[in-house]
Amino acid sequence: MDYSQFLAMRQELGVLIVFLLVFLYDTFMPKKALNATAGFTAILFLLFTVASFVWGNVGTVDAFSGMYSTSPVCSMIKNILNVGVLIVLIQSVRWTNGELMTVRRGEFYELLLVTLFGMYLMISARHFLLFVIGLESASLPLAAMVAMDKNRYESHEAAIKYILTAVFSSAIFMMGLSFVYGLAGSLYFNDIALQLGTQADTLLVVALAFVISGVGFKLSLVPFHLWTADVYQGAPTSVTSYLSVISKGAAAFAFLVILVQVFGQFYSAAWEWMLYALIIVTITVGNLFAIRQKNMKRFLAFSSISQAGYIMLGIVGCNEMGLAAMMYYILVYIFSNLAAFGVIGAIENQTGKVDMTDYNGLSRSNPWLAFAMMLAMFSLAGIPPFAGFFSKFFIFTSAINQGSTAIYILVLIALINTIASLYYYLLVVKAMYISPEEPQIPAFRSACSERLGMWICVAGVIALGIVSFFYNSIIEAAAGSNLFAFIG
Amino acid sequence: MFSNILIYFVIIPLLMLAGFALCRNDKQIRAVAVTGSIALMALSAWLLVDYLALRKAGETAEMLYTGSWEWFGPLNICLAVGVDGVSIAMLILSSIIVFAGSFASWKIDNARHFFMWLLLLSTGVFGFFITVDLFTMFMFYEVALIPMYLLIGQWGTGRKEYSAMKLTLMLMGGSAFLMLSLIGIYYHSAPEGGQLTWNILEISQNASISKDWQYFLFPMCFVGFGVLGAMFPFHTWSPDGHACAPTAVSMLHAGVLMKLGGYGCFRVAMYLMPEAANDLAWIFLILTGVSVVYGAFSACVQTDLKYINAYSSVSHCGMVLFAILMINTTALTGAIMQMLSHGLMTALFFALIGMIYGRTHTRDIRLMGGLMKIMPFLGVGYVIAGMASLGLPGLSGFVAEMTIFVGSFEHADMFHRTFTVIACSSIVITAVYILRVVGKLLFGPVQDEHHLQLTDATWWERLSVITLIVSVAAIGCFPNFFESLIKFTFSPEIFRAIGL
Numbered sequence: 001m002d003y004s005q006f007l008a009m010r011q012e013l014g015v016l017i018v019f020l021l022v023f024l025y026d027t028f029m030p031k032k033a034l035n036a037t038a039g040f041t042a043i044l045f046l047l048f049t050v051a052s053f054v055w056g057n058v059g060t061v062d063a064f065s066g067m068y069s070t071s072p073v074c075s076m077i078k079n080i081l082n083v084g085v086l087i088v089l090i091q092s093v094r095w096t097n098g099e100l101m102t103v104r105r106g107e108f109y110e111l112l113l114v115t116l117f118g119m120y121l122m123i124s125a126r127h128f129l130l131f132v133i134g135l136e137s138a139s140l141p142l143a144a145m146v147a148m149d150k151n152r153y154e155s156h157e158a159a160i161k162y163i164l165t166a167v168f169s170s171a172i173f174m175m176g177l178s179f180v181y182g183l184a185g186s187l188y189f190n191d192i193a194l195q196l197g198t199q200a201d202t203l204l205v206v207a208l209a210f211v212i213s214g215v216g217f218k219l220s221l222v223p224f225h226l227w228t229a230d231v232y233q234g235a236p237t238s239v240t241s242y243l244s245v246i247s248k249g250a251a252a253f254a255f256l257v258i259l260v261q262v263f264g265q266f267y268s269a270a271w272e273w274m275l276y277a278l279i280i281v282t283i284t285v286g287n288l289f290a291i292r293q294k295n296m297k298r299f300l301a302f303s304s305i306s307q308a309g310y311i312m313l314g315i316v317g318c319n320e321m322g323l324a325a326m327m328y329y330i331l332v333y334i335f336s337n338l339a340a341f342g343v344i345g346a347i348e349n350q351t352g353k354v355d356m357t358d359y360n361g362l363s364r365s366n367p368w369l370a371f372a373m374m375l376a377m378f379s380l381a382g383i384p385p386f387a388g389f390f391s392k393f394f395i396f397t398s399a400i401n402q403g404s405t406a407i408y409i410l411v412l413i414a415l416i417n418t419i420a421s422l423y424y425y426l427l428v429v430k431a432m433y434i435s436p437e438e439p440q441i442p443a444f445r446s447a448c449s450e451r452l453g454m455w456i457c458v459a460g461v462i463a464l465g466i467v468s469f470f471y472n473s474i475i476e477a478a479a480g481s482n483l484f485a486f487i488g
Numbered sequence: 489m490f491s492n493i494l495i496y497f498v499i500i501p502l503l504m505l506a507g508f509a510l511c512r513n514d515k516q517i518r519a520v521a522v523t524g525s526i527a528l529m530a531l532s533a534w535l536l537v538d539y540l541a542l543r544k545a546g547e548t549a550e551m552l553y554t555g556s557w558e559w560f561g562p563l564n565i566c567l568a569v570g571v572d573g574v575s576i577a578m579l580i581l582s583s584i585i586v587f588a589g590s591f592a593s594w595k596i597d598n599a600r601h602f603f604m605w606l607l608l609l610s611t612g613v614f615g616f617f618i619t620v621d622l623f624t625m626f627m628f629y630e631v632a633l634i635p636m637y638l639l640i641g642q643w644g645t646g647r648k649e650y651s652a653m654k655l656t657l658m659l660m661g662g663s664a665f666l667m668l669s670l671i672g673i674y675y676h677s678a679p680e681g682g683q684l685t686w687n688i689l690e691i692s693q694n695a696s697i698s699k700d701w702q703y704f705l706f707p708m709c710f711v712g713f714g715v716l717g718a719m720f721p722f723h724t725w726s727p728d729g730h731a732c733a734p735t736a737v738s739m740l741h742a743g744v745l746m747k748l749g750g751y752g753c754f755r756v757a758m759y760l761m762p763e764a765a766n767d768l769a770w771i772f773l774i775l776t777g778v779s780v781v782y783g784a785f786s787a788c789v790q791t792d793l794k795y796i797n798a799y800s801s802v803s804h805c806g807m808v809l810f811a812i813l814m815i816n817t818t819a820l821t822g823a824i825m826q827m828l829s830h831g832l833m834t835a836l837f838f839a840l841i842g843m844i845y846g847r848t849h850t851r852d853i854r855l856m857g858g859l860m861k862i863m864p865f866l867g868v869g870y871v872i873a874g875m876a877s878l879g880l881p882g883l884s885g886f887v888a889e890m891t892i893f894v895g896s897f898e899h900a901d902m903f904h905r906t907f908t909v910i911a912c913s914s915i916v917i918t919a920v921y922i923l924r925v926v927g928k929l930l931f932g933p934v935q936d937e938h939h940l941q942l943t944d945a946t947w948w949e950r951l952s953v954i955t956l957i958v959s960v961a962a963i964g965c966f967p968n969f970f971e972s973l974i975k976f977t978f979s980p981e982i983f984r985a986i987g988l
Contacts, residue, residue: 472560
């Protein structure tokens with residue numbers, strides 16, 4: 001065996017190294033030094049992120065006889081996730097240093113890094129065995145993270161819900177895989193694509209439906225979304241933000257890879273319409289339910305469901321442009337959503353309040369928090385000049401590139417849905433800026449780490465759109481990808 | 489990039505935004521607002537003079553001062569700018585109204601945030617008028633919409649939360665259709681295999697949008713912009729929004745923002761898809777004809793001063809779209825004149841209403857009367873605005889409406905003639921509601937003893953009102969000058985495909 005193949009996995013190895021160092025630090029350092037675990041992890045991860053930007057890209061390499069593959073796009077999406085994880089780490093410092101978490105904070109970081117490793121495998125796997133390992137190691141530790149708030153009842157409930165749905169959906173996914181294996185006799189993505197031919201028989205459609213539902217769970221697409229709101233509400237805010245952006249971003253990319261690489265030739269025969277239906281239902285249901293939410297975390301849960309629908313629009317185009325638009329959307333979504341969760345987390349840590357009515361008059365007591373929240377809401381709603389506008393515009397443009405009349409109708413439905421989403425995002429702005437009531441939340445100064453996290457997010461929300469460098473470099477990476485060879 | 493004069497229409501407002509952020513007290517904020525808006529006025533005046541000089545020297549390009557800087561290369565999105573006479577007219581209008589609006593909100597609460605949002609709105613407006621790139625245009629268009637929500641919500645009066653939400657959602661609903669149609673235009677902007685482009689000038693040169701696609705895209709584009717132009721039945725945001733907005737916002741919104749709708753219909757929908765415009769014009773002619781008459785009738789029965797004026801705006805802005813749909817040089821000239829004229833006079837109205845409301849604390853005309861004796865300056869201003877609105881010769885309204893109706897009557901068929909006659913009747917109805925208000929509000933008996941103690945306009949209010957009156961009179965007295973400014977735009981190019 002050629003051990004140099006491991007060098008192609010350098011980003012995965014990097015995460016493992018960070019994980020091991022954090023584990024060793026947590027296990028062997030004296031008790032006093034443990035207070036610095038959060039900072040240690042954040043700095044270590046920052047170094048890893050920078051290194052991954054500089055040395056992570058090894059070009060297009062298929063390692064381990066095609067089981068694992070990396071390309072500029074894969075390394076780009078991993079870097080994007082890294083940036084998100086870094087922000088989550090910064091934002092969670094205050095929470096992990098709290099009284100409740102003192103004995104568990106090492107575990108939080110270790111589990112987080114393990115799930116990130118799993119997501120990396122999901123992105124780069126070109127064999128279903130490796131993919132399932134990635135999927136499981138990205139899902140199961142998350143249940144433990146959701147249950148981190150040991151003393152809160154909702155946290156347990158959320159964890160149970162999460163683990164049961166995760167296991168159930170994995171089972172469905174593997175059922176689908178067994179069908180695929182029966183049809184193609186291989187679990188390598190490329191082999192399956194070659195073996196299946198171009199004739200879509202019924203068994204294949206069933207298998208496809210099972211696979212889509214399995215991954216749809218991770219993405220919380222409707223109708224596989226039922227766990228989302230409860231888990232988001234029950235989980236500690238840092239875990240929720242991790243779940244809502246990083247986990248979703250990785251799953252979206254992996255979903256695209258599976259659909260176009262394994263089932264690419266059945267695009268118009270089998271899954272085009274499934275995808276359309278999923279997108280429409282996801283966006284619409286997510287929006288309609290978000291309108292009635294009073295708890296900010298539940299509210300963002302439904303908002304993130306509908307955002308997942310928009311992310312899926314990047315797949316329907318089935319070309320490099322759609323891939324780039326999707327990755328850009330994920331990047332922007334990471335920053336916008338983390339800005340919102342940063343504010344929610346800061347307020348929750350300080351006062352324990354998470355209801356929308358608590359935010360009444362926030363602009364008068366905490367103008368900067370309100371400002372960050374407003375930018376996040378505008379960006380999520382797709383208002384220029386914030387980044388969300390650009391990402392929405394590009395994802396619609398890339399979807400319409402496909403050119404059929406159906407796609408125009410699909411995009412029109414998605415666009416009309418943005419109006420509904422604007423309504424509920426504006427409700428938050430209204431509570432903070434327009435509601436005449438006395439502020440419910442007293443003026444306070446948030447912790448350094450929280451402010452740093454928020455500044456990064458706000459800067460990202462403003463700069464990611466106007467500065468075209470980010471989009472241009474993503475599309476440059478996507479242009480060389482060989483993912484779409486089988487589209488027919 | 490910075491050698492192009494047009495860029496400064498965006499840079500100055502942005503600098504003003506930064507200036508407001510640094511200001512310490514209201515005095516400094518006013519200083520920044522006044523300096524900035526004077527700079528904008530000077531810039532647009534200089535642009536006007538230079539533009540005319542260039543035209544005189546024999547420039548025949550469709551747009552002058554063009555420039556294009558790549559932004560999102562892979563999608564061929566550029567920051568492309570360029571102006572012709574119509575855009576210059578709109579830039580002048582905007583800068584005058586920003587100037588007058590700054591003076592009209594001299595004593596606003598929480599001035600820093602108010603002016604920051606107002607200037608963000610203005611950035612969008614100026615940006616929209618200078619760009620010729622569909623993406624950038626759409627971006628500036630939406631930049632101009634969203635500050636309205638906070639401006640009305642925070643500084644408004646009455647049912648402000650409801651109105652602000654209604655206005656924002658309806659306008660954004662329009663822009664959803666607009667976005668789809670713009671993307672559609674992009675994908676048909678070049679012949680098969682050619683480089684797709686967002687640039688309006690190139691798209692119109694390529695003329696590669698097939699007729700079927702035009703039929704699909706034109707209605708969405710026209711409705712998208714038409715919502716902002718208060719086209720029936722999508723006008724309902726306008727009365728509520730204008731009535732609840734603070735003075736300067738009503739001025740800017742009715743004066744400039746609604747013109748974005750008309751300008752967009754003309755510049756994008758008609759310019760890029762002339763065949764569909766010609767074939768489908770009748771549908772929208774009916775709708776805009778309804779707006780013209782319906783708006784005027786609605787204004788007759790309102791008792792709130794701002795509602796009266798808001799419905800009158802629906803009527804007058806309907807006239808703009810109505811004239812655009814006539815698709816001939818005379819009517820189009822009239823449409824642009826009407827945009828200028830309505831923008832100035834409605835801003836004047838809203839300024840005066842804001843000043844009267846600031847004193848009497850009511851806008852209900854049944855509770856006021858005899859204000860001419862109490863505040864003669866504001867009274868005279870109101871009469872002048874009213875006269876301009878009902879089309880008195882010598883003021884702007886007459887020039888605009890006259891041109892529109894002459895142009896509309898150039899069509900010899902029954903359909904166009906009928907609708908022209910119907911639209912003409914709105915002049916009479918306008919006279920009814922204007923004279924009713926003037927009579928009741930200014931000359932009737934004094935309704936409230938407390939009103940006798942009220943004072944007349946302060947110097948800053950006078951300055952704001954006089955600026956607008958002078959502009960209204962200037963258009964009315966020198967229509968030829970403005971006509972010569974905008975006429976070059978209607979070169980045969982635009983009618984090329986229609987064959988008129």
